[in-house]
Amino acid sequence: MLTRALIVVLAILNVGVALWWMLRGEPAAAPPPAPPTGVARLQLLDTPAIAPAPTPAAPAAADAAPAANTPALTDATPEPPKPTAATTPEPAKPVAPAPVAVAPGSARPSETPAAPTPTAPLQCISLGPFADRDTAMAAQGKAGGLVQRSRLREVPKPGASSTYRVMMPAAASREEAQAMVKRIAAAGISDYYIMGQGDDANAIALGQYRNREGAERRMAALSAAGFSARLVGGSEGSAQWWVDAALSGTASPSAARQRTGAAQQRSLECAGLR
Template structure:
């Protein structure tokens, strides 16, 4: 009985020794022996904000017997400001000044329209002269038109006529064609320079005569408008709207007109 108890105790001791051997860990390495005459290296605590360049100087100062090597030239590093240090005035001003933002450009004010000014230039002896004067005015006028009026003292009427035929029979044949087209108010002139010409109406204003000409042209007939008294009894004027920068006097001189008169612009719109 005693022998069995000893065996159990020995087994437990063996198991305990085995567990201690397994759990004891690796033994700490023994540092090699330093040669005589060499100082031992000691690490110094440095503050967290110390510049990296100060570490080599601290380590070299810790070695009493080691001859320091001459420092090599290095490019200058940009100085860093510690968290608690004062910021330079220039940097503080740059950080405090916001980025310059250009002010929005105000919208341009709409241009004030210039009131339209209209004049009549003339008188001109015939249509061709008036057309030439109209071209000379050029850019001084915005738009223009020609207007024929009777000379002072002449009857203010306009006649619509067809050219004189070679004989009375030809004139009568033309009258039959005019009547067949549904056109009335006509007669054959029997004497004078306009003998055998066909008169197709007499009007007090030019607008009525021009409407008659348009109706004859649509029906296929060629006619002409004659102011009362012939070509010698009429004169021509230019009704024009001046450009914004033009003056009435300059426009009159450029066109070669002898006179200028004020004109309501409603008729030119």
């Protein structure tokens, strides 16, 4: 019986200890130790300051004596350095642009360049008529600096009918004429035919022209290819000659007409003057 009573007592004690352990409160945190009197507290720059724990009140008589000789806590704390004139950065001052050297007589950079003067449109005229080629060539030379470029042009007189033909002399036979035609064709020259009757039988005609200038160009081309031709037709006084010219600068048509001695002046398309 005694053993059973002891077991019951121990069980009751264990239950009581367990209840006490569960119902007891959290232990209070111990206050941090107070710093020594007269010593500054070390604080980190990037952590908030922790206020010191209040010290227990001491008798007034005990605190009076050391207060006179011990400096206050706030006096011992080092103050942050004040900015001085040497360490304070000054605002940057705008730098004025350096003056640009300008040569005498030249335009300044700020000045607007003058607009180019528009050139006058080209003006072309025909001066004439002249009786023959030599007279027209003399008038062309008299124009001088009044014209930029010029050319001679032959036209039939009103009511006159005259043509120019380029021909090669008559061959001794038809066969010889045909052989010459083959040589002409081999040289790359076209527009030819063999005359079959009359005084010019077996002669080779190489073109018919209304003005002498075209006939002379044809003869020059034949001569360059190695063929000899002659100019047939035309009559003295059946054609007129004109000087086609492009005026230069500010020259006027009347001034060019007076200098060349032309009786008339006519407007001309500059596109046709080359």
